[in-house]
Amino acid sequence: MRFASIGRYVRVISVIAALFVLLAACGQTSKKAGTDNDDKKASETKKEVVVYSSRTEELIKPAFDAFTKETGIKVSFTTAKEAELQERLKAEGANSPADMLITVDAGNLWLAADAGLLQPVSSDVLEENISDNLRAPDNQWFALTMRARPIMYSKDRVKPAQLSTYEDLSDKKWKGRLGLRTSEKVYTKSLISSMIASLGEKKAEAMIEGWMANDPIIFDSDTDMIKAIEAGQNDVAIANSYYLGRLLKEDADYPVDIFWPNQDDRGAHVNVSGAGITKHAPNKEGAVKLLEFLSGPVAQKSFGELNLEYPVNENVELHEILDGWGEFKRDDLNVSELGKNQTEAVKMADRAGYR
Numbered sequence: 339m340r341f342a343s344i345g346r347y348v349r350v351i352s353v354i355a356a357l358f359v360l361l362a363a364c365g366q367t368s369k370k371a372g373t374d375n376d377d378k379k380a381s382e383t384k385k386e387v388v389v390y391s392s393r394t395e396e397l398i399k400p401a402f403d404a405f406t407k408e409t410g411i412k413v414s415f416t417t418a419k420e421a422e423l424q425e426r427l428k429a430e431g432a433n434s435p436a437d438m439l440i441t442v443d444a445g446n447l448w449l450a451a452d453a454g455l456l457q458p459v460s461s462d463v464l465e466e467n468i469s470d471n472l473r474a475p476d477n478q479w480f481a482l483t484m485r486a487r488p489i490m491y492s493k494d495r496v497k498p499a500q501l502s503t504y505e506d507l508s509d510k511k512w513k514g515r516l517g518l519r520t521s522e523k524v525y526t527k528s529l530i531s532s533m534i535a536s537l538g539e540k541k542a543e544a545m546i547e548g549w550m551a552n553d554p555i556i557f558d559s560d561t562d563m564i565k566a567i568e569a570g571q572n573d574v575a576i577a578n579s580y581y582l583g584r585l586l587k588e589d590a591d592y593p594v595d596i597f598w599p600n601q602d603d604r605g606a607h608v609n610v611s612g613a614g615i616t617k618h619a620p621n622k623e624g625a626v627k628l629l630e631f632l633s634g635p636v637a638q639k640s641f642g643e644l645n646l647e648y649p650v651n652e653n654v655e656l657h658e659i660l661d662g663w664g665e666f667k668r669d670d671l672n673v674s675e676l677g678k679n680q681t682e683a684v685k686m687a688d689r690a691g692y693r
């Protein structure tokens with residue numbers, strides 16, 4: 339019995355010992371697994387974000403560098419023309435290394451979303467920093483800057499009191515005095531799209547016919563169009579404000595000024611630059627962090643200073659040149675409308691003979 343009892347004690351003790359060994363081993367295994375997961379998580383959060391951008395390096399890199407400095411997350415980017423980037427995303431499909439697409443013009447952002455290249459993002463930071471009308475209704479893309487497209491005029495030959503609306507540029511008093519960007523440019527397509535949304539097709543078309551009846555000079559570049567005002571070729575034009583801003587940086591007395599049209603009704607036409615997270619983003623978490631950063635004060639200030647565009651974040655101070663143009667009422671139409679009406683805008687321009 340005793341022996342038997344001792345034997346039993348020994349057996350119990352060895353079972354307990356074995357359990358200890360087992361538990362210790364388990365503990366070690368689970369601890370090891372835990373360490374691996376943490377490492378993996380840490381490396382994934384710190385994994386670089388890959389951006390495809392139709393905006394040039396000098397406009398985006400300072401904001402990316404500031405993001406890396408703050409978060410430790412690297413950003414690698416490829417810049418190319420808009421159409422090329424969208425084609426590349428389509429061809430790469432689920433294998434695309436890209437996490438984010440940055441581009442200009444709501445028309446282009448809308449096309450990217452329409453082609454299924456982007457995905458919706460839910461973020462309180464983005465919703466706080468970027469107002470409703472400056473992002474896609476389904477949050478597939480977000481504006482990062484506003485690009486106002488007002489009327490510009492010769493300070494020597496035009497009095498601001500003679501100007502009022504985009505529609506009024508179809509009045510015959512502007513015959514032979516009007517400069518317009520080609521209708522092939524997305525800026526023009528988006529401007530016409532906004533007219534279709536606000537005025538309806540009939541009035542929008544009548545306006546374009548009126549512009550054409552005024553025998554406008556058609557330009558391939560906003561800068562050339564503004565310089566033509568300086569040179570006396572035309573007296574008024576419709577152009578993005580930052581192009582005049584660049585000329586004013588070189589010469590504060592440049593003889594062209596901005597007139598904010600349609601201040602008694604819908605406001606001046608505003609387009610955007612913006613970004614969306616790609617459909618197959620390998621690092622969505624990092625990309626959302628970057629997008630949030632780009633809507634924040636540091637990046638917003640950098641965009642404003644580098645290209646004289648208007649920040650979407652209302653808490654950011656304006657560059658002094660923009661400040662000098664004063665406050666204005668902007669068309670609060672949801673910018674996604676600019677994309678939706680592009681096809682109709684092109685047909686309308688064609689019918690009116692606007693090349």
Ligand code: FE
Nearest residue numbers: 442560578581
């Ligand atoms: Fe531009």
